[in-house]
Amino acid sequence: MNDDILFVSNGNGKAIFLTSRAVLVKSFCSLSKTCSFRDSCQSCEIVDAAKNYLAGKKPGLNVKSLDGELSAGIGEYKIGKNVLLKVMGLGSCIGVILSDVSTGICGIAHVLLPGTSNSGEAKYAETAIEKMFEDMIKMGARKNRITAKFAGGAQVFKHMSLDILKIGDRNAISVEEALVKRNIPILAKDVGGEVGRNVIFNPVDGSMIVKYTKGEVLWL
DSSP: OOOOEEEEEOSSOEEEEEEETTEEEEEEETTGGGOTTGGGOOSOHHHHHHHHHHTTSOOSSEEEEEOOEEEOOTTOEEEEESOEEEEEEESSSEEEEEEETTTTEEEEEEEOBSSOOTTOOTTBHHHHHHHHHHHHHHHTOOGGGOEEEEEEOOOOOTTOOSGGGOHHHHHHHHHHHHHHHTTOOEEEEEEOSSSOEEEEEETTTTEEEEEETTSOEEEO
16 A cells, blocks of 8 residues: 555544555644644544554544545646545635535636636636536536535735735635526635635545644634
8 A cells, every 4th residue: 555545534523644655644633723743643543543544454433545636726726536635825816616525526726816717717716616617517526516615815915905906805706706606505615814825625525624824724
C-alpha cells in the first residue's frame, strides 16, 4: 500500500488523513481545537483506526478510502468521483464546491472574478458554476441532488475601501446569485473577513474544511 487518503469518523469527530507508504503525513481533524497534539496526531481512537487500516488490521471505526485528490488553480475547476478536492491560497477569490453525495461526484472551482465570460473563461463566477454544473451532470451526477458550499472572498488589502476594489464581496455576491439562479441549494458558506483561506472538500460526507492562514480550522 503506497499513498492513501483516508476518512475516519466516530460519534465524537472525524478526520482526513493523507498518507505515504502507510505512514500518516498530514491530517485535518474536526477535533483539532480540543486536541493537545493539534495536527501532529500522536494518539487517539481516530488515529489508531487509520493506522490499523493501513496495517491491514481491523480498524475498529468507520474508515473510507478516497480515490486520490484534485486541486483547482486560479480560474480552473476540477471534477471527480470519490476524490478529495482542494483550492489553496484564497484571498479575494472564492472556492465553490458542487456535489452530489449520492453518486460521489463533486467539483470545485477557484473563482477569481464576479459575473460571466463571453469566451467561457472559468475564472468568472457564473461561467465557472454553469460549466461545472453541466459537466457534473454529463459525468452522472443527479441534477436535483447537487448542492453547493463555498468559502473565500476576503478583503486582504485593508486600505482599499472603495466599493469597486472590494472584489471579495463582489465575488461572494456573484457566486450566490449564480447558485440561486440555477436553484442549487447552498448548504454552507464562509465568506468575507480579512484573512486568507484554504478549502478542502470530502465527498464521503460532504464536509467542507476551511483552514485560515492564521491556523483556525472550520468543518462546514
